[in-house]
Amino acid sequence: xxxxxxxxxxxxxxxxxxxxxxxxxxxxxxxxxxxxxxxxxxxxxxxxxxxxxxxxxxxxxxxxxxxxxxxxxxxxxxxxxxxxxxxxxxxxxxxxxxxxxx
Amino acid sequence: xxxxxxxxxxxxxxxxxxxxxxxxxxxxxxxxxxxxxxxxxxxxxxxxxxxxxxxxxxxxxxxxxxxxxxxxxxxxxxxxxxxxxxxxxxxxxxxxxxxxxxxxxxxxxxxxxxxxxxxxxxxxxxxxxxxxxxxxxxxxxxxxxxxxxxxxxxxxxxxxxxxxxxxxxxxx
Amino acid sequence: xxxxxxxxxxxxxxxxxxxxxxxxxxxxxxxxxxxxxxxxxxxxxxxxxxxxxxxxxxxxxxxxxxxxxxxxxxxxxxxxxxxxxxxxxxxxxxxxxxxxxxxxxxxxxxxxxxxxxxxxxxxxxxxxxxxxxxxxxxxxxxxxxxxxxxxxxxxxxxxxxxxxxxxxxxxxxxxxxxxxxxxxxxxxxxxxxxxxxxxxxxxxxxxxxxxxxxxxxxxxxxxxxxxxxxxxxxxxxxxxxxxxxxxxxxxxxxxxxxxxxxxxxxxxxxxxxxxxxxxxxxxxxxxxxxxxxxxxxxxxxxxxxxxxxxxxxxxxxxxxxxxxxxxxxxxxxxxxxxxxxxxxxxxxxxxxxxxxxxxxxxxxxxxxxxxxxxxxxxxxxxxxxxxxxxxxxxxxxxxxxxxxxxxxxxxxxxxxxxxxxxxxxxxxxxxxxxxxxxxxxxxxxxxxxxxxxxxxxxxxxxxxxxxxxxxxxxxxxxxxxxxxxxxxxxxxxxxxxxxxxxxxxxxxxxxxxxxxxxxxxxxxxxxxxxxxxxxxxxxxxxxxxxxxxxxxxxxxxxxxxxxxxxxxxxxxxxxxxxxxxxxxxxxxxxxxxxxxxxxxxxxxxxxxxxxxxxxxxxxxxxxxxxxxxx
Numbered sequence: 064x065x066x067x068x069x070x071x072x073x074x075x076x077x078x079x080x081x082x083x084x085x086x087x088x089x090x091x092x093x094x095x096x097x098x099x100x101x102x103x104x105x106x107x108x109x110x111x112x113x114x115x116x117x118x119x120x121x122x123x124x125x126x127x128x129x130x131x132x133x134x135x136x137x138x139x140x141x142x143x144x145x146x147x148x149x150x151x152x153x154x155x156x157x158x159x160x161x162x163x164x165x
Numbered sequence: 166x167x168x169x170x171x172x173x174x175x176x177x178x179x180x181x182x183x184x185x186x187x188x189x190x191x192x193x194x195x196x197x198x199x200x201x202x203x204x205x206x207x208x209x210x211x212x213x214x215x216x217x218x219x220x221x222x223x224x225x226x227x228x229x230x231x232x233x234x235x236x237x238x239x240x241x242x243x244x245x246x247x248x249x250x251x252x253x254x255x256x257x258x259x260x261x262x263x264x265x266x267x268x269x270x271x272x273x274x275x276x277x278x279x280x281x282x283x284x285x286x287x288x289x290x291x292x293x294x295x296x297x298x299x300x301x302x303x304x305x306x307x308x309x310x311x312x313x314x315x316x317x318x319x320x321x322x323x324x325x326x327x328x329x330x331x332x333x334x335x336x337x
Numbered sequence: 338x339x340x341x342x343x344x345x346x347x348x349x350x351x352x353x354x355x356x357x358x359x360x361x362x363x364x365x366x367x368x369x370x371x372x373x374x375x376x377x378x379x380x381x382x383x384x385x386x387x388x389x390x391x392x393x394x395x396x397x398x399x400x401x402x403x404x405x406x407x408x409x410x411x412x413x414x415x416x417x418x419x420x421x422x423x424x425x426x427x428x429x430x431x432x433x434x435x436x437x438x439x440x441x442x443x444x445x446x447x448x449x450x451x452x453x454x455x456x457x458x459x460x461x462x463x464x465x466x467x468x469x470x471x472x473x474x475x476x477x478x479x480x481x482x483x484x485x486x487x488x489x490x491x492x493x494x495x496x497x498x499x500x501x502x503x504x505x506x507x508x509x510x511x512x513x514x515x516x517x518x519x520x521x522x523x524x525x526x527x528x529x530x531x532x533x534x535x536x537x538x539x540x541x542x543x544x545x546x547x548x549x550x551x552x553x554x555x556x557x558x559x560x561x562x563x564x565x566x567x568x569x570x571x572x573x574x575x576x577x578x579x580x581x582x583x584x585x586x587x588x589x590x591x592x593x594x595x596x597x598x599x600x601x602x603x604x605x606x607x608x609x610x611x612x613x614x615x616x617x618x619x620x621x622x623x624x625x626x627x628x629x630x631x632x633x634x635x636x637x638x639x640x641x642x643x644x645x646x647x648x649x650x651x652x653x654x655x656x657x658x659x660x661x662x663x664x665x666x667x668x669x670x671x672x673x674x675x676x677x678x679x680x681x682x683x684x685x686x687x688x689x690x691x692x693x694x695x696x697x698x699x700x701x702x703x704x705x706x707x708x709x710x711x712x713x714x715x716x717x718x719x720x721x722x723x724x725x726x727x728x729x730x731x732x733x734x735x736x737x738x739x740x741x742x743x744x745x746x747x748x749x750x751x752x753x754x755x756x757x758x759x760x761x762x763x764x765x766x767x768x769x770x771x772x773x774x775x776x777x778x779x780x781x782x783x784x785x786x787x788x789x790x791x792x793x794x795x796x797x798x799x800x801x802x803x804x805x806x807x808x809x810x811x812x813x814x815x816x817x818x819x820x821x822x823x824x825x826x827x828x829x830x831x832x833x834x835x836x837x838x839x840x841x842x843x844x845x846x847x848x849x850x851x852x853x854x855x856x857x858x859x860x861x862x863x864x865x866x867x868x869x870x871x872x873x874x875x876x877x878x879x880x881x882x883x884x885x886x887x888x889x890x891x892x893x894x895x896x897x898x899x900x901x902x903x904x905x906x907x908x909x910x911x912x913x914x915x916x917x918x919x920x921x922x923x924x925x926x927x928x929x930x931x932x933x934x935x936x937x938x939x940x941x942x943x944x945x946x947x948x949x950x951x952x953x954x955x956x957x958x959x960x961x962x963x964x965x966x967x
Contacts, residue, residue, distance in 0.1 A: 066167075066283035066284065066286050067167070067170045067207075067210050067211055067283065067284055068167070068170075068282070068283060069282040069283065069284050070276070070282075071170070071171075071174070072170075072207065072211065072284070073276040074273055074276065075174045075177065075178070075207070076276075077269055077272040077273060077276060078178055078269065079177065079178070079181055079200075079204075080272070081265040081266075081268060081269045081272075082178070082181045082182060082184075082185060082265075083181070083185075084261070084264075084265050084268070084954060085185060085258075085261045085262060085265045086184070086185035087950050087954075088260070088261035088264070088265075088947065088950055088951055088954060089185065089253070089257050089258060089261050090185065090252075090253075091249075091252045091947065092190070092245070092248070092249060092252070094190050094232070094235070094236060094239075094241075095185070095190065095193060095249075096946070096950075097232075098184060098185075098193060098194070098197060098232065099184075099185060101197070101224075101228065102181055102184065102185075102197070102200070105200075105201065105204060105220075105224065108216075108220075109204055109207065109208075112208055112211055112213045112216045113211055113284065115213070115289065116211040116212050116213055116284045116289065117282055117284045119287050119289065120289065120297075121289050121293040121294045121296070121297035122297060123213070123216075123289075124213050124215055124216045124289060124294045124297075125294060125297050125298055125302050125305070127213075127216050127219070128216075128219065128294070128298065128309075129305055129309055131219060131220075131223050131224060132309040132310075132312065132313055133309070133312060134224070134228060135223065135227065135228055135313065135316070136312050136313050136315065136316030136317075137316070138228050138231055138232070139231065139316050139317070139319075139320040140316050140319045140320050140323065142231060142232070142235045142320075143319065143320040143321075143322075143323035143324040144323055145235060145239075146235065146238070146239075146323070146324055147323055147324075149239055150326070155239070155241075155245075156248075157945065157946045157947060158945050158946075158947070160944075160946070161943065161944030161945050162944060163942070163944040164942060164943050164944030164945070260951075261951075261954075264951075264954050264955065264958060265954075267958055267962075268954070268957065268958050268961065271958070271961045271962055271965050272961070274965055275961070275964070275965060
């Protein structure tokens with residue numbers, strides 16, 4: 064069977080997580096921010112699966128299943144909120160939703 | 166077979182960079198789907214076929230499609246692209262990149278100190294995952310279903326078009 | 338029956354508690370019943386206890402009732418204990434009965450005031466504190482009562498607190514008496530340090546054993562206690578607070594600043610007389626203070642326009658007489674005058690109160706006049722009270738008590754001709770200013786019209802006090818007029834008899850005659866000056882010397898200005914320059930840090946999601962960095 068260096072997978076997960084974080088911090092459009100959060104979640108899932116595979120147990124994949132279901136719930140609610148935001152503010156700019164300032 | 170892993174990893178990183186730097190939301194979504202496919206490939210190489218399947222079916226197949234639906238519904242056209250161009254100036258990238266680089270350095274230091282281990286020699290198939298889900302992680306499964314129910318109800322409620330007050334008054 | 342001693346201070350205290358906690362919710366009638374009734378019950382109990390004391394004659398002519406031990410420390414365990422002897426019997430009876438009559442009067446006088454229950458609560462607390470003072474077995478409990486009456490005086494002077502002047506007057510009274518109280522506290526420390534106890538009878542026996550007469554320690558202790566007495570009794574040099582204390586309602590002036598609290602100093606000196614006899618220079622000082630004060634206040638009383646201020650200066654003057662008596666060793670004469678003074682001074686203040694109420698709170702005598710037809714009861718009782726104050730011979734009680742003091746100031750072994758001359762001059766002044774007050778208020782052309790006539794609750798106490806002002810003198814008739822020393826015999830068990838010089842004793846009838854003539858003569862002089870030759874008096878006042886004297890005496894011989902210049906102004910100046918000094922920098926710095934922190938923290942609340950995300954990322958970096966490093 065093909066083998067994969069564990070360190071490499073972990074570093075890959077780290078890099079993907081970082082890219083997702085940069086996306087959250089840089090982008091102003093809320094769709095892109097949610098997308099970047101998905102990238103981060105995916106990276107975390109990758110780390111879990113790799114760890115589970117290292118010990119040869121199913122626990123990693125089980126955690127990945129949970130992360131997946133959580134991401135699904137979060138995306139649905141999040142996108143519904145995006146729709147509400149767009150209806151009220153007529154824009155997808157997150158800086159426009161700053162009524163909680165001060 | 167390490168080469169397959171490195172190719173898949175490169176594809177994932179490059180497409181993720183494209184995701185966060187595109188101006189058109191639909192383009193970004195498509196690039197994300199490519200990234201997810203690459204990660205699914207890596208899952209398979211890690212000996213987790215079930216996870217790979219789930220990644221493709223649910224993540225790329227359901228969640229991303231949901232995103233596409235919403236983007237289409239919002240009818241984001243050329244003005245969105247122009248808006249994004251205005252927002253995404255090059256000097257926006259310095260600060261977050263620096264922060265992320267620091268964090269990456271720390272993560273690499275922590276994660277990379279595990280020692281050289283090779284994984285993927287033994288596949289953990291769906292049967293084992295299923296046994297784990299219905300065994301020790303049963304409670305987690307129930308909680309996850311509760312979470313999905315909450316998400317369902319929340320999405321339904323929040324997704325309703327709020328009644329227009331003037332229209333309402335006209336009806337009464 | 339003697340066991341009920343503790344009820345006497347406890348009943349008014351109970352009245353205070355009921356009125357303080359529930360008073361706002363009770364109807365006026367019930368408040369009046371509780372307020373006046375508690376003091377009335379205390380008066381009845383006091384009478385029963387006094388009767389039992391007189392008939393039963395407990396061993397040593399003293400009865401102690403210990404309730405519980407107050408403090409228990411190494412070598413010092415004062416108790417809440419009450420001590421009954423002849424002196425405290427007299428004081429207790431006067432305080433409770435006069436207090437009851439004044440409370441009865443106030444139920445009608447204060448009827449229109451909002452704060453009715455607050456008034457009676459304070460008055461009850463005052464009576465309770467005064468009774469604690471009078472019945473206290475040890476000096477610490479006495480000091481508790483002392484402070485209690487000071488507190489109630491402050492509360493009642495400033496009763497109408499919405500006017501700032503009343504607050505200032507109350508504060509002035511409190512601060513000045515505080516000066517005296519501090520001296521007294523130091524005196525108590527000294528007594529305890531050297532004698533090891535504060536129980537009054539023990540202090541007196543041990544002082545007699547341990548301290549030789551005339552040595553520094555008893556002089557110091559007596560001087561300090563005198564400081565406290567001078568403050569509370571408004572004698573020189575702490576007399577400036579009493580005229581301003583007239584800002585309170587008239588019943589307050591009657592009870593506190595005439596009959597009871599201001600005589601606490603007299604009681605203190607009489608109670609600790611052993612200490613004072615061990616310090617003869619201090620006793621002389623007491624007499625000199627008394628003589629000087631009575632003259633000073635007499636001159637000031639002659640110039641006042643406000644009817645209550647005349648009575649205030651008169652009180653200062655009469656307490657000067659009591660101090661004079663104490664100073665020459667005539668202890669029971671001082672207590673006799675205290676008793677009679679309580680009757681007629683309370684009567685005069687209650688009469689002034691009914692005049693003030695009838696004229697809608699007008700105090701200026703020059704606006705009054707011809708009131709004798711409009712307020713007949715007030716007029717006759719006021720006249721009787723004034724006669725007692727001026728010591729009209731033979732018929733008034735004031736004659737017997739004041740002239741006893743005037744006689745003793747000459748006849749006593751510690752007396753002298755100078756003291757007698759001062760006392761006699763004071764008596765002349767008393768007649769002058771008293772009847773000036775009477776003539777201006779009740780005689781002459783009518784000034785303001787009387788609106789509200791007093792009812793039975795105001796008239797009855799005045800009538801009772803008038804009867805007492807006439808009859809109370811007959812319990813102590815001097816040798817030349819019947820020789821009936823009932824009171825001094827009764828007090829002999831508590832206070833030593835006055836030592837009279839034999840050579841002077843025979844001259845008693847002559848001196849009595851002189852005093853009687855002076856008193857009547859003063860009345861005649863003022864009648865002539867005011868009614869028969871008013872223009873002459875006006876011309877007298879308008880001469881440069883007359884005007885200057887008038888102005889000087891009007892402001893109480895300038896003591897207020899003196900204290901303001903020497904003590905108050907420097908202190909205020911110091912406080913002002915110390916307002917923003919180095920120590921305050923620390924507190925300013927604390928406030929500044931808080932403000933900076935607030936501004937910094939509120940700047941982080943931008944409301945923008947991105948800045949919050951950045952915050953999260955920085956936090957994550959920080960924590961992971963910590964984990965990596967440590």
